[in-house]
Amino acid sequence: MRRVVITGTGFYSPIGDNMADLRSSLEQMKSGIRFMNEWSGVNGLDARIAGVVPVSDFSEIPRAYRRTMDRVAMMCALSLKRAVAQSGLDVAQISAHKTGISFGSAMGGLETLFEYAEDVSHNSGFGRQNATAFLRFMSHTVAANLAVMFGVIGRNIPTSSACTASSQAIGAGYESIKYGMSDVMLVGGGEGLHYVEAGIFDSMGATAIGFNDNAQAASRPFDISRSGLIVSEGSGALVLEEYEYAKARGAVILGEIVGYATGCDGSHITLPSERGMEQVMRDALADAKLNPEDIGYINAHATATPKGDIFESIAVHHVFGHNTPISSIKGYTGHMFGGGGAFESIVSLMALNESFLPANKNLETIDPACAPLDYIRSHRETKVKAVMNNNFAFGGINTSIIIKKI
Amino acid sequence: MSSEVFEKVQEIIVEQFEKEPSEISMDKSLVEDLGLDSLDMFDLICALEKEYGFHFEREMGSSIATVGDIVGQLERNINKA
Numbered sequence: 001m002r003r004v005v006i007t008g009t010g011f012y013s014p015i016g017d018n019m020a021d022l023r024s025s026l027e028q029m030k031s032g033i034r035f036m037n038e039w040s041g042v043n044g045l046d047a048r049i050a051g052v053v054p055v056s057d058f059s060e061i062p063r064a065y066r067r068t069m070d071r072v073a074m075m076c077a078l079s080l081k082r083a084v085a086q087s088g089l090d091v092a093q094i095s096a097h098k099t100g101i102s103f104g105s106a107m108g109g110l111e112t113l114f115e116y117a118e119d120v121s122h123n124s125g126f127g128r129q130n131a132t133a134f135l136r137f138m139s140h141t142v143a144a145n146l147a148v149m150f151g152v153i154g155r156n157i158p159t160s161s162a163c164t165a166s167s168q169a170i171g172a173g174y175e176s177i178k179y180g181m182s183d184v185m186l187v188g189g190g191e192g193l194h195y196v197e198a199g200i201f202d203s204m205g206a207t208a209i210g211f212n213d214n215a216q217a218a219s220r221p222f223d224i225s226r227s228g229l230i231v232s233e234g235s236g237a238l239v240l241e242e243y244e245y246a247k248a249r250g251a252v253i254l255g256e257i258v259g260y261a262t263g264c265d266g267s268h269i270t271l272p273s274e275r276g277m278e279q280v281m282r283d284a285l286a287d288a289k290l291n292p293e294d295i296g297y298i299n300a301h302a303t304a305t306p307k308g309d310i311f312e313s314i315a316v317h318h319v320f321g322h323n324t325p326i327s328s329i330k331g332y333t334g335h336m337f338g339g340g341g342a343f344e345s346i347v348s349l350m351a352l353n354e355s356f357l358p359a360n361k362n363l364e365t366i367d368p369a370c371a372p373l374d375y376i377r378s379h380r381e382t383k384v385k386a387v388m389n390n391n392f393a394f395g396g397i398n399t400s401i402i403i404k405k406i
Numbered sequence: 407m408s409s410e411v412f413e414k415v416q417e418i419i420v421e422q423f424e425k426e427p428s429e430i431s432m433d434k435s436l437v438e439d440l441g442l443d444s445l446d447m448f449d450l451i452c453a454l455e456k457e458y459g460f461h462f463e464r465e466m467g468s469s470i471a472t473v474g475d476i477v478g479q480l481e482r483n484i485n486k487a
Contacts, residue, residue: 063424067445128455131448 003258004177005406007251008089008239009346010082012075012190013339014051014232015332019350026347026358027379031332033215033230039195047198047207049215051232051334065149068135070109071192072235072338073145079237080146080186087239088251089184095151099184100176102169103143103237104159105338110194113137142190154182160338163301163393164262165189166236167341170401171260173240183245188342190235197231197337204270206305207231219335220362221302221328222309222370229303232334236342243406255349258386258404259288265396272308276398277315281390284400285319288386292320295402296384297357299348301392302328303335310369312392317371327376331361341391345401348387352405355383411477411484418453419473432474440473454480 011017014032015025025032033051058066058074060081066074080103084094093099107113116133120126135141140158147156157172159165166189173185191197201207208228211218220226246253261283265276285292298316302309309328316326329347336343351357357380366375386404416430425440436442442450447470451462454476460483470476 067449124456127461128452130452131445135445 002178002180003243003256004174004240005243005246005256006238006254006349006403007241007246008083008085008087009237009254009349010079010086011234011236011343011346012053012055012079013234013333013336013343014053017055022347023350023354023356025332026329029359029361031216031219031361033218033232033334035212035215042195045195045198046202046209047230048212049218049230050193050198051230051336052193053233061149065145068132069145070112070136070141072105072109072190073142075192075235076103076142076188076190076237077146077149079188079190079235080150083237083239084150084186089239091151093184095153096183098154098182099152099186100154100156100182101143101147101152101186102157102159102172103146103187104161104165104169104189105142105191106160106162106165107191107197107338108139108141109137109192110196111192114194114196146186150186152186159189161393161395161397163335163337164341164391164397164399165338167345167389167391167399167401168262170238170257170342170345171262171399174257174260177240177242183242185240186237187240188235188237190339191233191337193231193233201229201231208304217362219304219331221300221304221331221360222313222366222375223363224365224367226304226306226309228305229330230334232336234333234336234339234343236339236346238342238345253406255352255403256406257401259284259290259402260400261287262397262399264398267396270394272311272392273396274311274315274318276396277312277390277392278318280398280400281315281319281388284388284402288402290386290402292324294386295320295324295388296382297348297351297387298324298326299344299351299387299389300326300328301390303330308392310367313370313373316373322372323374325357325374325376325380325382327358327360329358331363341389341399344391345389345403348389349403352384352387352403355381357382408477408481411480414457415473415476415480418457419450422449422453430473432472432477434473435471436473458483
């Protein structure tokens with residue numbers, strides 16, 4: 001059986017774009033969520049706070065590529081550039097027939113789409129629209145643009161399943177290598193922040209209310225006073241390789257993906273199902289040929305919505321009982337949507353390699369409706385052999401990824 | 407008028423395609439000298455339409471090869487208006 005290893009990572013997040021800053025934010029329990037002065041002119045928003053990546057200069061990307069990229073693609077492009085640099089893969093290896101790519105986002109280029117729709121509707125009609133607008137907002141803008149920028153000629157699998165977009169991209173990459181279609185897969189995803197997202201989740205009653213003047217305390221996974229998610233942005237990229245391929249070229253191996261599963265609730269478009277969540281975790285464990293007690297840390301999806309956290313905790317309890325340490329890092333970042341799965345997998349990898357288990361930020365009083373679990377209250381220095389990263393999306397789409405030390 | 411129109415075209419090309427002003431002269435080919443491709447050409451025409459408020463017919467695009475061709479087209483349209 002072909003084994004799949006990770007040889008590079010890169011990311012942008014509201015709490016750092018490198019491992020040192022990320023770890024420091026997690027240790028100091030600093031959130032990247034802030035009040036959005038930029039949204040002051042927007043009518044009717046309840047949530048006026050968001051997780052923001054404090055980066056606006058993407059001129060490092062040549063204009064020929066940047067012209068068709070929205071913010072989401074640019075964050076993903078530079079994340080992938082760092083991941084590839086860390087992996088040590090050269091141009092010929094990236095452009096080989098058996099190197100592929102899988103990247104996703106929930107929304108595509110939302111900022112461009114919004115501006116385009118506004119301009120068509122209120123100003124120019126279709127007479128004076130840029131030829132590049134669609135290429136910046138189309139749903140597969142990230143995968144398409146990154147393939148062009150990096151010269152990928154192998155398989156290209158764009159994903160767009162909202163909160164599981166980038167975890168499904170990791171899964172697509174893992175399976176492509178495992179089953180022999182690819183030797184290398186460049187995988188990940190992202191999301192660019194726009195107030196439309198805040199408005200969308202406001203409309204569904206899913207955003208946190210009552211915290212506009214206290215952004216640090218706003219995102220509270222598993223806490224009794226949580227009231228919803230905080231929209232945010234960011235990106236994550238990983239280089240996956242077949243183990244023998246990586247070993248033969250002397251690559252530094254950061255971890256091995258030993259298990260992946262994706263499944264669907266098939267029941268309700270927004271309400272998650274503990275049965276579906278439980279099944280995907282069991283399937284990932286079976287794929288990894290591991291038992292629940294082999295997992296030393298679970299990176300939870302937990303977005304701090306009133307119901308989602310409860311269902312997730314119950315599903316975890318069914319599979320693991322109450323002894324496996326668990327935390328959600330959305331208390332620091334908010335919900336990065338399409339970027340969350342990849343970024344949280346990178347955090348899980350950090351937990352594995354640095355023996356550092358991040359705490360649940362803002363978890364003051366555990367909601368008694370949540371199942372009894374080992375919720376991490378302050379970070380731990382604990383050696384673990386394998387970690388699990390879970391993500392769950394609207395439509396009942398579930399993913400579970402297991403990463404192990406090699 | 408030619409100098410005024412040229413300066414505006416130069417400004418748009420510099421801003422939109424990240425070129426140096428010194429790279430742009432009337433005889434420069436948009437594709438071969440300045441490296442624009444078909445998408446860039448459409449975006450350039452779009453920017454000029456927004457600046458000058460008139461519509462370039464699609465077939466006009468195929469007759470534009472140099473910076474001077476654009477300046478000439480714009481002057482003819484300005485004179486018509």
